[in-house]
Amino acid sequence: MLDDKLRELAESDVYPFHMPGHKRRLQSPADPYRIDITEIEGFDDLHDPQGVILEEEEAAAAIYGADRSYLMVNGSTGGNLAAVFAATHDGDTVIMGRNCHKSVYHAAELRRLRTVYVYSQLTPEGMAMEAGYEGYRQAIDRHPEAAAVIVTSPTYEGMTEPLPEIAAYAHTHGMKVIVDAAHGAHLGFDPYFPPSPVDSGADLVIMSLHKTLPALTQTAVLHCRRSGDDFWQSRVEHYLNCFQTSSPSYVLMDSMSLCLRFLQQGxxxxxxxxxxxxxxxxxxxxxxxxxxxxxxxxxxxxxxxxxxxxxxxxxxxxxxxxxxxxxxxxxxxxxxxxxxxxxxxxxxxxxxxxxxxxxxxxGDLLEKKSAVPMLRQPFAEHEAVLPLWEAAASSQRVLPLAESAGCVAASEVCLYPPGIPVLVAGERIKKEDVELLERAAEAGLKITGCFRGNEGGVSVVN
Ligand SMILES: Cc1ncc(COP(=O)(O)O)c(C=O)c1O
Missing domain, CATH: 3.90.1150.10 (Aspartate Aminotransferase, domain 1)
Structure with a gap:
């Protein structure tokens, strides 16, 4: 039973070098059942904050230096979905890092966006570096019609992009700038760490509090820069409403409140x-x-x-x-x-x-041994045959992974974590993708999106 397993873990001596950022070291000041309420009198409403929740959001804005901040209970996933919907209209073009989290791809699919990718170089060991200013500048020059630029910074491995330069250039072209800073909620509190993405001039910055700070899983915050557009903020609020539960957990909101106090004092x-x-x-x-x-x-x-x-x-x-x-x-x-x-x-x-x-x-490693073979570029350029949403909505069949090279992917396939798609719907699958996923399965890495898990097949367009 799940409960038994969780209790066993809580008692074990295994130390977490993983999320959440509270490292399972906090005691809740209140029994969660005693503070688990709904929007009763005096406790405000996350979707229309005017009282105590608004005060928390104002505290978050002051701490991070944002014009307006919103607490979120559906992680950066909900924030990314809301941000992309607020910044675009159906059928728009967006410029996005190919290393974006799957939630950004899902937003692009649901919003029926045309996606233009900016690619990152790999280190010799196979870790994705930042894409850099030039990549975004060129994409903006080639696609001046794009409605928004979506940048992940810091990445899962902590690489950061030159956000102020990218944002300034995108703004000269009238594009909105969204920064997925899911991994960056702790930045800006000490100069040893890279600067806060909120200071970059981006229009929307999404941060998971739970990943790097003492806050419960699912907690996040979206920072919004005011623009001349009267409707901008209400669009953001509308889509936050669409992509989050209508019963936001006060246990999670309490955790965010405590996390904000920690940031004010710590x-x-x-x-x-x-x-x-x-x-x-x-x-x-x-x-x-x-x-x-x-x-x-x-x-x-x-x-x-x-x-x-x-x-x-x-x-x-x-x-x-x-x-x-x-x-x-x-x-x-x-x-x-x-x-x-x-x-x-x-x-x-x-x-x-x-x-x-x-x-x-x-121990046994004093002898120098040959390096582990490098992972080939996982997020390299692919032939885009169909727009993402069209491929996802098309008639499809499932093929064994080994037979899928040359076909057009109908849904994304990710190595998880980090949840960055290796296969993107609408792109032609390369034999290198198949090799990569086969090697990943052999190495015991978790693959999501494949039918029946690692041994399964891939959905392809008919
Ligand atoms: C870069 C990035 N963005 C967004 C997300 C989604 O964040 P959340 O788990 O808070 O929904 C993740 C999750 O790992 C991520 O790595």
Whole structure:
């Protein structure tokens, strides 16, 4: 039973280097059942805030320096859907990073948008870098008709984009700028971390509080920049209403309220956290096989452990950290794995992670072993045969993955996490995609969107 499993986990000694950012270390000041209410007198209404919820939203706007902030209970997923709908009309063109989360693709599908992608380069180890200003500038020049530009920054692995430059250029073309900063709610509280995306001039910035801050899963905030358009804010509010439950949880809203108090009062905790991270990265310079270093422009809270010449895959490193050091990581890929730190980490947690890596090196890994083969570009350019929504709505059949190369995908297929589509509806499937997904399945990575899970097939257009 799920409840038994959760209680077992709560009692276990496995330390979470994964979401949520509260790291399961907070005690709720109130029993959730005692504060779980609906919109009764005196408790305001998330969809028409005028009292205590509006006060929280004003506090969020003041903390982040936004014109208007909205609390959300359907994560950044709901925020991305609402933002894309607010910034576009049916049939519009949007410019978006090919590394966008699936919620942005879903918004594009439902809004029947034409999508123009901006691609990121990979590091030699196969991690997606930022796409950079030039990529967005060229896409804007080629598609001046686009209604909006959608940028993910920071990415799942913490890479950041030059948002002020991208936003300024998009604005000179009259485009709205949406930043999916689901992973960036902790930015701006200490100079060790990249600047806050809210300061970039973007029109809408979406942040998951639950990913990197002490707040319950599903909690998020959308920041809105005022524009000259009288209807802009009401469009945003309308779509937030459409994409979120009409019974928002007061338990979640309470958690956001507490998180906002933490942000108002806890800046020195970010400075201490930055100090712990600095020390961790300094120690990691002494590792001989693994490679752990924050790149320029990368959010150092995302600890990317590259396999280096250890001969291990990301999945093996992750498994061994769990078995040998009782540390659970957020994600593993072919040649790296990702540990998510947060301001809520126990003071000794980063030391435990370093010790775990060092122990592995001192054990059976002293011999230099060949590098794990690099993952080929997963999000590279594909032939777009049909608009995304048209492919998704078309008549389709399911083919075994191995037979799908050359066909047009009818729905997206993601490696999960991070939930960035490898196959996008409407694009022709390449044999490299099939190889990638087969290798991912062999490596035990989770694939979503395939019929019947990893062994299943792919929906293709008839
Ligand atoms: C870049 C990005 N955007 C949006 C989301 C969705 O966020 P949420 O889980 O808060 O709905 C995720 C989730 O992992 C993500 O990685």
């Amino acid at each position: 800046r020195e905790r970010f400075a201490a956290y930055a100090g712990r991270l600095r020390e961790f990265y300094r120690q990691c310079k002494t590792l001989r096989r693994f490679y752990v270093e924050a790149r320029p422009g990368q959010d150092p809270s995302k600890i990317v452990i590259f396999a280096g010449d250890s001969g291990l895959s990301g999945g093996e490193i992750s498994r061994r950290l769990r078995e040998e050091s009782r540390l659970a990581l957020e994600m593993s890929s072919f040649s790296y794995c990702l540990a998510m730190s947060s301001v809520m980490d126990e003071s000794g947690a980063l030391g435990r992670l370093f010790d775990g890596l060092r122990r592995m090196e001192e």
